[in-house]
Amino acid sequence: MQSSVLRPGFVQVRVLDMEKAIAHYRDIMGLDLVGIESDGRAYLRAYDEFDRHSVVLRETDTTGLDIMAFKMVSPEALLAARKALEARDVKCEVVEAGEQPGVGERLRVYMPTGHVFDFYTQMDLSDIGPMTENPEIWREEPRGMRIVRFDHCALLGEDIDASAKLLIECFGFSIAERGLDPDGNNMAIFLSCSNKAHDVAFLKAPLEGKLHHVSFLLESWHDIGNAADLMARRDVKIDIGPTRHGITRGQTIYFFDPSGNRNETFAGGYSFYPDNPERVWTADQYPKGLFYYEREVVESFVSVFT
Amino acid sequence: MSSVDKPKYQINILKTDIEFGCREDQSILHGMGQAGRKGIPSGCHGGGCGVCKIKITAGTYVSGKMNRDVITEEEEASGYKLACKVEPRSDIALEVIGKMRRSYFGA
Incomplete structure (x- = not known):
């Protein structure tokens, strides 16, 4: 089935210190700061994204994920999904247009794993989005880690089968791979809603609504190396990498923002089509699925979350 | 003064024989890692995940902001801290409270 979701559109993440968070996401990672609104939330985007923002930071006294949001193909598709959710008694509510600048009405869905997912169809275009007439590769040379765009999230919860089922049945996601x-x-x-090996992953844990990581696309393995150099130079705490996943085949570094939220820089990964057979990692080979080169479970990777 | 010349305070993990030096411009957790020692679980290093929770029983220090979901105000007031957000101002004695709790997906 083709999904009615285009892509993960934005995340809203809680941070302990906005100044340090902006230094991380803008100055080291290289995202553009779109603006800071009167309620204190900071909005950022990557250079190759057309929409006005993809990362929202909210300063508070806790860390982790507020919202993962997905852009859908049409209001009709959003309405159909809403009906399907309501038929399953899933708690939903409407978030009014303008709650975030430039974003239309959102349907907020409370997922069985405790995560808040928003679905929307309208976001203003960025003033400095990718060129469309005789398009140069970029307007201004990418800074920092040269992040292309926000890519996906991995999220932790107990009932991962139920959350996956909702995305499959109500939004047309497909399972690409399982462990x-x-x-x-x-x-x-x-799970994928696109040609990407994953747009969201659910990881089983005795937890509710927790964040494992927010991932950002880089162009190449060379850019992963550049990102690693920057992390060393700027004292960013690395969890693991540079390395490669068996699952998705992506090349990766995991690291932490200054509030302890895990980020990933991701390159490569296979192209997914919804008619592809599912790929499966059995328990005995699962460590290789996580880290293809190390072939071992990394303690912090499976124990450290926000 | 280069960082190698900066004074180091001794950090002592109670109920173990682990002791290491830590500068006042680095967290206890970072100091432990730089000294190649283990004893306090090492997680996000940003005050978010809570695995490096300790109880400081002696010494002076400064501490930064920590995730309230993993350390309450009452805990903080009675000496519980996250080792990644504490910089020593004297020798320190501490107990390790935090644990690495592996989730199911870690096999």
Whole structure:
């Protein structure tokens, strides 16, 4: 089935210190700061994104994920999804247009894993988005880690099968890849609404609504190396990498923002089509699925979350 | 003064024989890592995840903002801290409270 969702559109993340967060996301990672609104939230975007923002930072006394939001193909598709959710008694509510600058009405869905997912169809275009007439590769040379765009999130919760089922049945997502426990139950589910190997992943944990990571696309393995150099030079705490995943085949570094939220820079990964058979990692080979070169589970990677 | 010349305070993990030096411009967790020692679980290093929770029983320090979901105001007031957000101002004695709790997806 073709999904009615275009892509993950933005995330809203809680940070402890806005000044340090902006120094990380803008100056080291290289996102553009679109603006800081009167309620204190900061809006950022990557150079190759057409829409006005993809990362929202909110300063408070906790960390983790406020919202993961998806842009849909049409208001009709959003309405159809809403009806399908309501038929399943899933808690939904409407977030009015303008709650974030430049964003239309959103349908807020409370997912079984405790995450808040917003779905919307309208966001203003960025004034400095990619060129469309005789388009140069970029308007201004990318800064910092040269992030192309926001890519995906991995999220932790108990009932990952239920959250995956909603995305599949109500929004047309497909499972690209799964990791199994020794009894054959899902430990990790990688879902795609696009040609990407994953747009969102759910990881099983005795937790609710937790964030594992927010991932950003880089162009190449060379850019992963550049990102690693920057992390070393600017004292960014690296969790693991540079390395490669078996799952999705992506090349990666995991690291932490100054509030301890895990970020990923991601390159490569296979192209996914919704008619592809599911790929599965059995429990005995799962560590290789996580980290293809190390072939071992990394303790902090499976124990450290916000 | 280069960083190698800066004074180091001794950090002592109670109920273990682990001791290491830590500068006042680095967190206890960072100091432990630089000294190649283990004992306090090492996580996000940003005050977010909470695995490096400690209880400081002796010494002076300055501490930064920490995720209230993992450390309450009452805990903080009674000496509980996240080691990644504490910089020493004297020798320190501490107990390790935090643990790495592996989730199911970690197999």
